[in-house]
Amino acid sequence: MSSLIIKLGWAAFAMTGAAAFAVIALQRGESIGAIWIVIATICVYTIAYRFYSRFIARRVLRLDPTRMTPAYKFNDGLDYVPTNKYVLFGHHFAAIAGAGPLVGPILAAQMGYMPGMLWLLAGVVFAGAVQDFTVLFISTRRNGRSLGDLIKSELGQIPGMIALFGTFFIMLILLAVLALIVVKALAESPWGTFTVAATIPTALFMGVYARYFRPGAIGEVSLIGFALLMLSIVGGQYVQEIPELATLFTLTGEQLTWLLIGYGFIASVLPIWLLLAPRDYLSTFLKIGTIVGLAIGVIFISPELKMPAFTQFVDGSGPVWSGSLFPFLFITIACGAVSGFHSLISSGTTPKMIRNETDARFIGYGAMLMESFVAIMALVAASTLEPGVYFAMNSPAAIIGTTAESAAETISKWGFYLTPEMVTQTAKDVGEHTIISRTGGAPTLAVGMAHILSEFAGGRTMMAFWYHFAILFEALFILTAVDAGTRAGRFMLQDLLGSFIPSMKRTDSLGASLIATGLCVAGWGYFLYQGVVDPLGGINTLWPLFGISNQMLAGVALILCSAVLFKMKRDRFAWITIVPASWVIVCTLTAAWQKIFDANPRIGFLAHADKYKGAIAEGQVLPPAKSIEQMQQVIFNDYVNASLAGLFMLVLISMLAFGIRTVICARALGKPSAREAPFELLPAEALSKS
């Protein structure tokens, strides 16, 4: 009887989801409330979690509640600590959520909200969450080892090295694209620049406070820091109004680039407690708080989506980024649907703290659903903007010009309603000089968030505050990622170079670490600078490269998962990772191929280089270059980008070959060959808890 009621309950739930989809699908031509998207999304997630993740947990991976976990085996109270699953969920979610799921869907909105929404839902259920969950499971069964180690032990030494090498380049591109987003958001914006700059003294103060006055009082020092941040947002408005100060904080993209490069270098060699740790507190807590706030706003306000379900740009002619829906939509959205980077987190601290193997389902699959929900909210926030305003903000100046009139004229021709007054009024509302060509996603999200949050608190007068709050929130955690990433990149590089020059391996040597830091900063700084001066906005080049690298890593992780399933003799269930792996590999390879060889210079790097070569032959100088030398530089950049895309393809293809070899060997064997830690029973006290 009760099982019948449960079945009826799930049937009703599924019907609700279907009804929400019906509303979304049928209300074409007029705008719909965001709440329908939220209902449909939550229904999809709940059903996927209840049925699909349970199927994976019970039938495919066969999670064993009595099996020893690394947290109990190596318990040291520090790295390995058996942790409550809700506590660990929070930790894991905070580690995987970053700028990626916020930016990707905003850029994807140029095709309308529907393609992005559908991929976010399908991608997370069948690819992203499956990857995170399976990698977490694999690592937990192998003493919490890292992805590189797992690949080495399950696929072989060489593929392990290839994966590590690939990861280093992903870091460089990631840091460059994140820094580019900050530059695009802060260029020519004294209010934003002041607010973000003020986080440095704030963090230094917090660092000293938490080191000497009140050691370890994280909550207290974070509250003080938060209060100072709010003051700096308010202060930023005054800075903007006082002409002398305003000029001081009005910086061009190039100036900001050099400042960021200098900042990245200094911040990553300073002691951790002084700048990095306190900034990390602020950014982590602000991130979680803002995500919760945005969720409440979207659910209760239910803003209307003004963006159409589909725009004419599904054909690939869009101004925000170039390339057709397949494969570039999937590359652009990346993180919110499936993110390769998560495989590093799922094989990082989380498996060392998991109390019981069965928690892997809630933490691995569940946290990724949450991340996807964040991406859906970002998509909603971007779609609440008037489409004309969205395109004015996200199209490069080379296409729409730099004045409100030229932007309105061009965008109206595309069929989106936009007047010059709308452009200036939006800028005025959010307290900026201009909103034209504020590419990179962050400002768009900030305007969307300001719309939603100001309806919640403060109305129109508070919009400028909320806009700068949102910019601060994004810049803060991007800058934390930049200096933590530079640090991590430096260690990776020292490790890699150490294989050839042993003295580089010494992480305590000042000379070696300065050289490695310098190389790392120069690496991402190069791509950043190239992106900032690009007349097409930089995002057009760097975001696809970032997406390709991220999806490549996802492909690698899913290949590992599939190989492990075969080695466990779960052949008949291996499709759960083979299907997403194939899709991710096809998208990544197609996108990388097109980025290199496509005949359209907006897409293909080589075609772009040829265009500049042709111009040189005719003695012409094309922007952004101002001289023939700079033209040569543009061509050189194109070759670097093309080589990088080629490198990502090679990494993925070679991993695929190693994966297939492993599967063939595993199938030929009569018995399981996965290299798990030998079975041990969980201690009795742990068994009684679960």
Place this chain on the structure above:
Amino acid sequence: MMINRITQAMRYMGQSMRLMVGVPAYDAYVAHMKHTHPGEPIMSYETFFRERQEARYGGKVNRCC
């Protein structure tokens, strides 16, 4: 009963927030040391906090894009 559950939830939330920035439960560390390694020196909260801070940023990738 209800109050207990709320305090428990609050405790978990605090614990989760600290873990987000790389600091696991100090009580658990002390309990573990007392139970498994009796007689060995136990770090003070300050030392524990600094040790964890260094460990968090010691070259691992601990966050995402």
